Amino acid sequence: xxxxxxxxxxxxxxxxxxxxxxxxxxxxxxxxxxxxxxxxxxxxxxxxxxxxxxxxxxxxxxxxxxxxxxxxxxxxxxxxxxxxxxxxxxxxxxxxxxxxxxxxxxxxxxxxxxxxxxxxxxxxxxxxxxxxxxxxxxxxxxxxxxxxxxxxxxxxxxxxxxxxxxxxxxxxxxxxxxxxxxxxxxxxxxxxxxxxxxxxxxxxxxxxxxxxxxxxxxxxxxxxxxxxxxxxxxxxxxxxxxxxxxxxxxxxxxxxxxxxxxxxxxxxxxxxxxxxxxxxxxxxxxxxxxxxxxxxxxxxxxxxxxxxxxxxxxxxxxxxxxxxxxxxxxxxxxxxxxxxxxxxxxxxxxxxxxxxxxxxxxxxxxxxxxxxxxxxxxxxxxxxxxxxxxxxxxxxxxxxxxxxxxxxxxxxxxxxxxxxxxxxxxxxxxxxxxxxxxxxxxxxxxxxxxxxxxxxxxxxxxx
Amino acid sequence: xxxxxxxxxxxxxxxxxxxxxxxxxxxxxxxxxxxxxxxxxxxxxxxxxxxxxxxxxxxxxxxxxxxxxxxxxxxxxxxxxxxxxxxxxxxxxxxxxxxxxxxxxxxxxxxxxxxxxxxxxxxxxxxxxxxxxxxxxxxxxxxxxxxxxxxxxxxxxxxxxxxxxxxxxxxxxxxxxxxxxxxxxxxxxxxxxxxxxxxxxxxxxxxxxxxxxxxxxxxxxxxxxxxxxxxxxxxxxxxxxxxxxxxxxxxxxxxxxxxxxxxxxxxxxxxxxxxxxxxxxxxxxxxxxxxxxxxxxxxxxxxxxxxxxxxxxxxxxxxxxxxxxxxxxxxxxxxxxxxxxxxxxxxxxxxxxxxxxxxxxxxxxxxxxxxxxxxxxxxxxxxxxxxxxxxxxxxxxxxxxxxxxxxxxxxxxxxxxxxxxxxxxxxxxxxxxxxxxxxxxxxxxxxxxxxxxxxxxxxxxxx
Numbered sequence: 001x002x003x004x005x006x007x008x009x010x011x012x013x014x015x016x017x018x019x020x021x022x023x024x025x026x027x028x029x030x031x032x033x034x035x036x037x038x039x040x041x042x043x044x045x046x047x048x049x050x051x052x053x054x055x056x057x058x059x060x061x062x063x064x065x066x067x068x069x070x071x072x073x074x075x076x077x078x079x080x081x082x083x084x085x086x087x088x089x090x091x092x093x094x095x096x097x098x099x100x101x102x103x104x105x106x107x108x109x110x111x112x113x114x115x116x117x118x119x120x121x122x123x124x125x126x127x128x129x130x131x132x133x134x135x136x137x138x139x140x141x142x143x144x145x146x147x148x149x150x151x152x153x154x155x156x157x158x159x160x161x162x163x164x165x166x167x168x169x170x171x172x173x174x175x176x177x178x179x180x181x182x183x184x185x186x187x188x189x190x191x192x193x194x195x196x197x198x199x200x201x202x203x204x205x206x207x208x209x210x211x212x213x214x215x216x217x218x219x220x221x222x223x224x225x226x227x228x229x230x231x232x233x234x235x236x237x238x239x240x241x242x243x244x245x246x247x248x249x250x251x252x253x254x255x256x257x258x259x260x261x262x263x264x265x266x267x268x269x270x271x272x273x274x275x276x277x278x279x280x281x282x283x284x285x286x287x288x289x290x291x292x293x294x295x296x297x298x299x300x301x302x303x304x305x306x307x308x309x310x311x312x313x314x315x316x317x318x319x320x321x322x323x324x325x326x327x328x329x330x331x332x333x334x335x336x337x338x339x340x341x342x343x344x345x346x347x348x349x350x351x352x353x354x355x356x357x358x359x360x361x362x363x364x365x366x367x368x369x370x371x372x373x374x375x376x377x378x379x380x381x382x383x384x385x386x387x388x389x390x391x392x393x394x395x396x397x398x399x400x401x402x403x404x405x406x407x408x409x410x411x412x413x414x415x416x417x418x419x420x421x422x423x424x425x426x427x428x429x430x431x432x433x434x435x436x437x438x439x440x441x442x443x444x445x446x447x448x449x450x451x452x453x454x455x456x457x458x459x460x461x462x463x
Numbered sequence: 464x465x466x467x468x469x470x471x472x473x474x475x476x477x478x479x480x481x482x483x484x485x486x487x488x489x490x491x492x493x494x495x496x497x498x499x500x501x502x503x504x505x506x507x508x509x510x511x512x513x514x515x516x517x518x519x520x521x522x523x524x525x526x527x528x529x530x531x532x533x534x535x536x537x538x539x540x541x542x543x544x545x546x547x548x549x550x551x552x553x554x555x556x557x558x559x560x561x562x563x564x565x566x567x568x569x570x571x572x573x574x575x576x577x578x579x580x581x582x583x584x585x586x587x588x589x590x591x592x593x594x595x596x597x598x599x600x601x602x603x604x605x606x607x608x609x610x611x612x613x614x615x616x617x618x619x620x621x622x623x624x625x626x627x628x629x630x631x632x633x634x635x636x637x638x639x640x641x642x643x644x645x646x647x648x649x650x651x652x653x654x655x656x657x658x659x660x661x662x663x664x665x666x667x668x669x670x671x672x673x674x675x676x677x678x679x680x681x682x683x684x685x686x687x688x689x690x691x692x693x694x695x696x697x698x699x700x701x702x703x704x705x706x707x708x709x710x711x712x713x714x715x716x717x718x719x720x721x722x723x724x725x726x727x728x729x730x731x732x733x734x735x736x737x738x739x740x741x742x743x744x745x746x747x748x749x750x751x752x753x754x755x756x757x758x759x760x761x762x763x764x765x766x767x768x769x770x771x772x773x774x775x776x777x778x779x780x781x782x783x784x785x786x787x788x789x790x791x792x793x794x795x796x797x798x799x800x801x802x803x804x805x806x807x808x809x810x811x812x813x814x815x816x817x818x819x820x821x822x823x824x825x826x827x828x829x830x831x832x833x834x835x836x837x838x839x840x841x842x843x844x845x846x847x848x849x850x851x852x853x854x855x856x857x858x859x860x861x862x863x864x865x866x867x868x869x870x871x872x873x874x875x876x877x878x879x880x881x882x883x884x885x886x887x888x889x890x891x892x893x894x895x896x897x898x899x900x901x902x903x904x905x906x907x908x909x910x911x912x913x914x915x916x917x918x919x920x921x922x923x924x925x926x
Binding site: 010011040064065066067068071072154157158161162164165166167168169170174272273276277280292330332333336337338339340341342437439440441442443 | 805
């Protein structure tokens with residue numbers, strides 16, 4: 001029984017352990033079983049680029065970060081000719097099952113591929129594994145996507161270091177943008193770990209229909225209140241997806257993208273110091289006004305944009321006698337720093353379990369299933385392995401004009417325990433300095449069970 | 464015998480351990496001795512802001528990062544009236560010795576203060592401790608400033624994570640700027656730890672009298688050579704002080720600063736989209752031309768500036784048929800992430816030793832000495848404690864028009880072992896992918912001696 005494996009999409013810590021677990025699982029079933037890795041993502045299957053993963057190779061990558069063992073890529077497996085092209089090489093290598101390690105879209109496609117191979121009696125099973133640091137692939141059956149634990153711990157380490165600096169120097173407001181696509185899970189978890197003075201949650205901005213000015217005013221108010229207490233410093237966390245939740249900005253970005261797509265060649269010929277005038281000349285009056293209101297040098301950098309607008313608001317309040325502090329800022333963006341960190345103990349165990357478990361699902365003849373390990377907020381010997389039909393997680397959504405079954409992206413739930421706990425602490429963290437400095441991830445041997453999961457996961461499963 | 468302590472200047476990991484060591488030292492001499500901390504830097508001495516540091520407080524801060532135990536500040540102790548004002552509170556608290564924890568300037572000032580108190584028979588000794596993450600306070604007597612070890616390990620952790628991401632995704636060039644003021648020690652050490660494809664060393668740029676175009680061409684050539692091998696990705700390290708070593712840019716920045724200082728009020732009234740025209744109208748023709756040649760949105764962000772100029776150069780080479788790769792970039796700046804990290808085992812031990820040793824220098828009646836711990840590249844039981852007269856490290860330099868004795872800032876020595884080792888590997892690291900992923904700092908108990916010092920320190924003392 002030969003097996004193929006594909007890494008799909010953005011890196012997440014622990015991918016190598018999924019592959020190691022899968023390797024150990026199929027070798028335990030039969031030492032003659034072979035594991036093939038398709039190179040640089042799903043494209044490797046279509047283009048027949050692959051390598052056999054032997055014990056020597058696997059051993060070099062156990063418990064390491066990154067996806068460099070076989071590389072990853074963003075080619076989407078969606079079309080029949082891709083499926084057929086892939087089947088050629090699967091047949092040639094005598095592969096009976098394909099494991100696709102990816103996020104919501106990749107698992108959606110894994111499901112469609114499984115259905116197709118089943119329908120044509122191709123004799124190839126397809127199993128998915130839930131991967132993404134963004135934390136937006138989870139539901140009643142999948143507790144967490146792998147990588148979220150490590151990435152949020154790495155970000156919290158550096159956020160904590162910055163907080164300690166902030167609280168020592170007492171002179172800067174640090175604006176920290178965090179990766180996480182649309183969802184604010186990463187930002188929320190880092191807030192729970194480190195207790196910043198300001199945390200923006202995109203899902204809340206949308207639910208409350210807040211404008212950019214609402215957000216700027218909220219931050220400025222926290223800054224002013226702290227200044228009143230003599231604290232002209234603080235830390236603000238901003239999710240990278242925030243912008244998508246602000247209607248006016250969303251419209252501007254959309255028009256900018258369309259305009260640039262249509263005029264790229266002409267735009268490239270415009271001199272650097274004339275580019276802004278060019279852009280303004282092409283935008284609608286409404287969006288041109290918004291564009292003009294944005295700080296010039298930072299229009300693509302969210303955390304700087306917010307900081308500059310807060311600065312303007314505070315300058316106005318100063319004139320009105322409502323504020324009398326100092327506001328100096330530093331900016332940071334963390335994303336690539338966490339996607340390829342060595343996996344935390346939790347992610348290392350979870351990923352190995354997901355991979356080993358995938359081999360069991362294959363052995364029991366399943367296809368179109370996602371490998372599932374539950375109870376992971378408890379000690380490892382209470383973890384429960386299983387498999388979930390991917391179709392169970394599907395919803396109908398409009399994609400490119402057509403209704404399609406897709407795995408729903410999990411956004412932060414405003415009635416969920418992590419968000420509610422955050423809200424219960426938000427004002428205290430804003431007005432006081434309650435920073436927590438988590439420090440770097442520490443590694444323990446396999447017999448230790450002292451690593452704790454994310455606070456998000458703990459709160460979600462608190463009784 | 465009561466003692467006062469001051470944290471001066473930028474944060475560095477281990478400051479709390481210097482204070483803990485000092486506390487334990489003076490309490491061992493006599494449990495009735497008291498330690499007072501002056502608040503928010505040297506200003507606390509002048510303004511009589513202080514707190515007694517008791518065992519309870521000290522115990523809370525042992526082995527933690529940050530300077531938040533008493534805060535730090537950048538007030539310079541330089542004038543007679545400051546010295547006299549400080550003496551009032553020192554007398555009032557019956558303080559016999561003052562320990563100043565700081566960088567080159569702070570230790571220069573500590574020396575002057577010691578001389579002054581000696582000259583007027585004030586009965587107050589002054590002892591310095593060598594602190595700075597920049598690594599630019601070292602000489603034949605001082606092996607290393609504390610904080611450099613931890614900061615470079617934290618930066619190398621995140622650089623390593625980015626490298627693993629780079630080597631997994633294989634699609635970006637990451638430009639990473641690193642803190643370190645003028646000197647390139649931090650960048651060199653991080654390069655030695657992680658093996659990036661491009662590392663710029665400011666001291667080399669100056670020695671070779673390189674222009675911005677020389678630097679851009681060097682980077683573009685490495686990018687093109689890697690592209691020829693099919694590798695359209697890589698990592699480049701840029702020291703923040705680089706810009707000071709490029710003559711043309713230095714002149715432009717100087718004129719910009721002067722112009723803005725003279726016209727700030729008017730500049731503030733100029734509309735955002737007219738600010739660039741305004742700046743151009745005020746600059747000399749030579750500097751206006753350089754300013755125009757810089758990418759518009761990034762003129763204050765060195766790592767982005769270099770990346771955009773490399774992009775332009777490559778676009779030109781593409782037209783000429785000399786280059787046929789892809790060049791997409793990501794940008795990072797690391798500084799605040801490392802200054803307040805929990806100290807590495809090495810820094811924790813070194814700092815505690817510096818502080819404890821300071822109490823011994825005080826007990827033996829020294830003043831104007833820097834606490835010194837040598838042989839730190841060997842196991843801890845071979846470390847050698849002592850004291851160095853700060854005057855021994857002094858050179859005459861022109862400051863504000865006058866010749867003054869100052870501790871010379873240590874730049875990267877181009878005939879030193881760390882730089883020479885780097886040069887011997889540079890081309891290999893450029894053309895191959897030899898990335899090292901050091902991972903997060905791990906902590907061990909006090910009986911362990913397995914932590915290694917920086918590679919810089921090891922190479923400097925290699926026999």
